[in-house]
Amino acid sequence: MRALAIAATGMTAQQTNVEVIANNIANINTTGFKRSRAEFTDLLYQMERTHGSPDRTGQAEVPEGAQLGLGTRLTAIRTLNIQGALANTGNKLDLAIDGGGWFQVAGPDGETLYTRAGAFNTNSTGQIVTADGYTLDPAITVPENTIYVHINQSGLVQAHVAGTEEYQDIGQLTLANFANPAGLDALGGNLYRASTASGEATTGLPGDRGLGTVAQGYLEQSNVDPVKEITELIQAQRAYEMNSKVIQAADDMAGVVSKGIR
Template identity: 65%
Template structure:
């Protein structure tokens, strides 16, 4: 019976769905995390009676055919890049993007990676880096005798140096945007990599057309909605149980056939 394999594809799909939901819930407090959603498509169909086949007698065509689907498959796990809420931290090197855009980061092998996580810090040389120590692009270094750091909405970074009245401009944060944010490949560590699906990055200054503004002393929260995730978790569980029930029913029907053949 095809129902056995069809139900098995349904259970596999709901297992993937459950894993995606579990990852969303696990990252509910991850800075800049974008929730994901599993998307599915139906599999091929087997034709028992073709559409437009001649009716009995050959006078007319049948109005409907008989096509039996073979199940479901996972088509994509889409990351939904909606804006998360901003949380105030008062940390001078915490910055959040309000609007479109990505911070550019120099990855471990020198390639450019992208993130919405603006929880930056200084390393032992005063360079502004991520929490994992990756350098923020463009590179900038905070003077050792700096007493304060100010980052305006346009991404200009100023350092107040002891003995100087006017703040000193030490760098300019730039951002990148993509035609298709969903095409970025997640790398872990709140980092994403450019792919052919995302398109080439377009760089600009915060506040320019098509780019968000920078807010110093804030971080962008995860855009995971706990209530929605729990609701989808229950729905996935019910769907898994229904597919499991189909397998139990098919097994019982096989048992009936086997008993009748004895």
């Protein structure tokens, strides 16, 4: 009975949907996290009667055919790159991007990786690094005896060193952007890698066309809306239950047939 297989695809789809929602909720407090959405498409259709086939008289065509859908399948898990709220932390090396763009960091093998999580710090040599120790790209080193680091909206990094009266320029932040940010490969650890789907990175100064500005002392929060996620979780649960009811009904119908044969 085809209903069993069709409903099974629906249950599999809703199970995946729940898993995506679970990951969103799990990362509700992850800095710079972007929620995902599972997207589905219908499967192939089985033709029971062709559109425009001759009617019984053979003098006209039937206006509608009969196509039976065979279920659904996962087509994509889309990352929704919507701006998250900015939370004031007061930490001088906490940076948030207000608008489009990604911070660039040097990965363990020298590969350029991308992140929206701007919880930076300095390592033992004074280089500005991520929480996992990856250096900013281009690298910026804070001099010894620095009293305060100032980063303006355009990404210019200045240091006030003890014994001096004026700030000195020590580096310039640049941001990267992509034609299709949803096509970035997620690596975990708030890091992403460019892919053929995302296109090559285009870099520029914060505030340039298509790039956001830098907010010092802020972190971008996750864009997960807990109320929305719970609502979608309930909808996915109900859809799963409905598909299971279809399987139960189809099984009962098959049972009636088998009992009739006996």
